[in-house]
Amino acid sequence: MATATTSFEQRAAAATNPTTKHLFELMVRKQTNLAVAADVTTVAELLHIADVLGPHICVLKTHVDILSDFTTADAFAAKLRPLADKHGFVVFEDRKFADIGNTVKHQYRDGVHRIVEWADIVDAHTVPGPGIVQGLKEVGLPRGRGLLLLAEMSSAGSLATGEYTRASIEMAKQHKDFVIGFIAQRAPIPDDASFITMTPGINLTVSGDATGQQYRTPAQAVETGSDVLIVGRGVYTAADPVASAIAYKQAGWAAYLARVQA
Ligand code: 5FU
Numbered sequence: 001m002a003t004a005t006t007s008f009e010q011r012a013a014a015a016t017n018p019t020t021k022h023l024f025e026l027m028v029r030k031q032t033n034l035a036v037a038a039d040v041t042t043v044a045e046l047l048h049i050a051d052v053l054g055p056h057i058c059v060l061k062t063h064v065d066i067l068s069d070f071t072t073a074d075a076f077a078a079k080l081r082p083l084a085d086k087h088g089f090v091v092f093e094d095r096k097f098a099d100i101g102n103t104v105k106h107q108y109r110d111g112v113h114r115i116v117e118w119a120d121i122v123d124a125h126t127v128p129g130p131g132i133v134q135g136l137k138e139v140g141l142p143r144g145r146g147l148l149l150l151a152e153m154s155s156a157g158s159l160a161t162g163e164y165t166r167a168s169i170e171m172a173k174q175h176k177d178f179v180i181g182f183i184a185q186r187a188p189i190p191d192d193a194s195f196i197t198m199t200p201g202i203n204l205t206v207s208g209d210a211t212g213q214q215y216r217t218p219a220q221a222v223e224t225g226s227d228v229l230i231v232g233r234g235v236y237t238a239a240d241p242v243a244s245a246i247a248y249k250q251a252g253w254a255a256y257l258a259r260v261q262a
Contacts, residue, residue, distance in 0.1 A: 001193035003225050007260050008033075011193050019090065019120050019146035020180045020196060023228075026088045027058045033222075033256055034249045035059035035092065035198060037232030041068050047079055049236060054087025056245040059121075059198070059228055061092045064113050073114035080118055092198075093119035096150065100128055101135025109139045116143055123148040123183055126168040133171060137178040146180035151188045154201025156212040185216075187225025199226035203234040204251065218248060222255035 001014065012024035027033055034057050038049040046067065050060050070076060084091055093115050097104040104124065109116050116122075116139050124132050126149055136147055151168040152160050160168070169188045172179040172195065181196030182188050189195055203215035218229050229252045231245075238244035 006193040077118035090120040092121040097124040101131035198228040200230040218251040
């Protein structure tokens with residue numbers, strides 16, 4: 001099935017990973033392919049974003065290690081999970097694991113954050129080799145969680161290109177039960193619609209920031225095969241974040257419809 005022209009309904013029906021299925025289904029129901037990167041530094045701000053933007057998003061992306069007042073995983077989960085259920089979004093902790101399998105297993109399951117308890121999706125760099133996927137899979141697969149591999153990055157000068165990207169794709173294919181897709185700028189496997197492509201570096205008005213971030217528009221990203229558009233500052237620093245989220249949602253969904261109907 002070609003990623004570009006297969007609808008999210010068809011991809012939900014064909015999905016074998018429960019997280020993939022759930023995500024495609026809620027995207028269809030809510031007509032949104034918007035993920036918000038809630039890069040705020042207090043739990044209250046994060047929960048506020050989750051609640052007010054929840055109706056418009058399919059994914060809430062977190063960086064739990066920037067929350068200054070994080071207390072316990074239980075307390076965090078008790079507040080965040082009900083919002084995910086109420087509004088229908090999945091929680092993606094953008095942890096970017098990057099160590100050997102044995103270490104990432106602990107980083108995923110243990111420590112203060114106990115990420116596997118509350119995040120539906122996590123992501124990992126492929127630089128350590130396939131052991132990183134094996135380690136994370138031991139912890140996440142029994143819980144029905146999903147993993148994204150970083151095949152490309154949005155930042156200028158990223159080394160995740162060419163052969164690195166190709167090797168990351170191969171690693172995903174070896175672990176299709178747990179690897180649900182990629183962080184990438186374009187669909188890395190255009191003829192396999194079972195993988196989801198999530199794309200950061202999306203903004204409707206600016207082309208970059210002072211530290212190497214590079215932006216494209218929702219339409220540009222969807223044209224190159226992106227399924228889920230990750231927007232941070234474009235939404236949460238806007239004068240009206242709800243209005244901004246709606247604008248990104250509409251732009252992303254229109255681009256998706258144009259792609260599948262092409
Ligand atoms: F993997 C990546 C990447 O290649 N680029 C990114 O920007 C992840 N990100 C994340 O997406 C980054 O850590 C932010 O959380 C978010 C982009 O935020 P922005 O405010 O829209 O630039």
